[in-house]
Amino acid sequence: MNIASFLTARRGKSRWDWTDYFTFSWLGFGLIIMFGPAVWLTLSSFKSPAQLSEFPPTVLPYVAQTVEVEVRGQKKQLPLYEVKLDTGEIKVLAELRRIGIISKLVDPADPETTYKVNIKQRTPVREIGLATENYTKPLKDFNFGQFLYNSVFVTVFATLITLVTNSMAAFALSKYQFRGRNGVLLVVIGTLMIPISVIIVPLYSVISSVGLLNSLWGVILPTVATPTGVFLLRQYMLTIPDELLEAARMDDASEWQIYWRIVLPLTAPALAVLAIFSVVWRWNDFLWPLIVLGRKELFTLQVGLNTFAGELNVQWHFILAMTVASMIPVVIVFVFLQRYITTGIAGSGVK
């Protein structure tokens, strides 16, 4: 069924059933709640700073129209306003300056004639436009390209290492019987109960003495062994029939080959889930990178955004733009991997 018929599907055939009213209003409400803030964020990120501090706020981003006017020998870009003159006439004039509540305006066609008008009588002439310099400036001037690179580096490598190490642990804990297996599993899951603030200081000493302080690997390595990941993958691997491993053993496969060629491909849906979790955690991680990283060139995006805000007394337009930029990769990864989970792997070889 196509999108249009899906979105307008109703229970009642010709008239609207009460359930239709309820469903649509509930769905619409949910849509506004979920998407509203994200849409607002994105639209606001395209507004200039002046527009951001405007009240009442506008929904869409506007760019003020300007015109070049020669005044007293000097060429200037002056903003255009639609002015209601005392005579009742409405003219489009360029503002020279504003003092208090009186605005001095000139006619662009006739720059020598000035008008003095109360600011209430003028409305800015503007059209919908995107202030794309909100995005380009931080990337060029403020090292945000470097922050972006650092975040991508940390996220990609941390995710890869997480997937490999967690799956190996899960494989051992699910497919091998050994004394103390349950004990190990309990300890691994038990670490979930320890809040990060408790271990931050000792972890810092460890990282410092190993010499990983102030390096991206110091951000990546302590966080790769996740108990959630081990547990998730272990539970999934338990559903892989043991007979597959036995058939592989009869087929001359070494234990490594069983892991790499049989179990890991079959665990792909759970690995995709863990990858999504890992990407989101690592990308949004703030506290640990803040502690480990001292040099500005190494900052990840989140840390960079934070210091950015402190240093330059909250330039909202840059923060908004960079926040949107930092959301995009996560959304892309999620959209890409979600398809992978839902289609799953075809069929099964075991009844």
Place this chain on the structure above:
Amino acid sequence: MGTIRLQNLHKSFDDVTILKDINLDIKDGEFVVFVGPSGCGKSTLLRQISGLDKPSSGNIVIDEKDVTEISAAERGLAMVFQSYALYPHMSVRQNLAFGLENKKMPKAEIDRRIADVAQMLEIEPLLKRRPGQLSGGQRQRVAIGRAIVREPTAFLLDEPLSNLDAELRVSMRAELVALHDRLKSTMIYVTHDQVEAMTMADRIVVMRDGEIIQVATPMELFDQPVNLFVAKFIGAPNMNFLNLAQAAAILAGQQPPVGTVTVGIRPQHLAIADSGLQVTAKIVESLGTETVLHSELDSSTKVLVTFPCHLQIQKGEQLTLNANISDMHFFNAEGLRLEPSIAYLKEQAS
């Protein structure tokens, strides 16, 4: 080439003994079937032979080489699992090639073997598909194919037909026997279905509670079961057992061997006669080609009779049944078979 010998095999897990003192000699090219009720240890024994499990004590000798300490892959055997255990994420071709690639076989050799097997089992059109896209019978053939490409010393089959529907089972039975004739390899087959055992085996190993009860050819098992258990297990419907007093009517004055406590008679060997057992018909099953009659001798003894034709019998009808003494089986107080003495047989012959 494919001889397997089991010497004094024991397997126990914690305090539970699963296999007790198993001794068995399997000749090269033999089709041996392990049969027995659920939980008798036949699958466990198969896994010991395959190398997937280690025995608690005892030896396994393949082709005069002690392989008890050798891992599964190096024993040169191939196993077909009950649930086929095909690798779901690989195509049929990759499933067949997996074991050969692990042995670092040259690609040309792998391709040749796969082509041969695909032709033999008629799975050529399926080579690019995944197991999930195959039917049960096709998957089973791929599982067998995976075993054949390894060119093993012996094949181990763990209830391979139990997941198929009845009709497919009959045709696959014939195919497996034909395959055995063609490959001439030793095959060890585990099943709980005595019909499969009877139709496919060169020799049957009847097991119960971790012990081997009898090893014999199908007809030997049918004609000369070594004890009550084997007598009851082999043959469908089950053999009828009567005590001496009840059997007096059909023995008609002839003396059974000394020590007889139970007399066994198969349903196929009873016939309607003028004198003999007086039974009351309870349930009549008409199968078209034969009729199975469930009758009662007295309130506690049931007698089953199979007639090779269609008979109209009323429920509650009184019938008289008799049988030849040569068709009867005699068991002593311990349930062991008693052979009539030579003198007795001579007397009967005359």
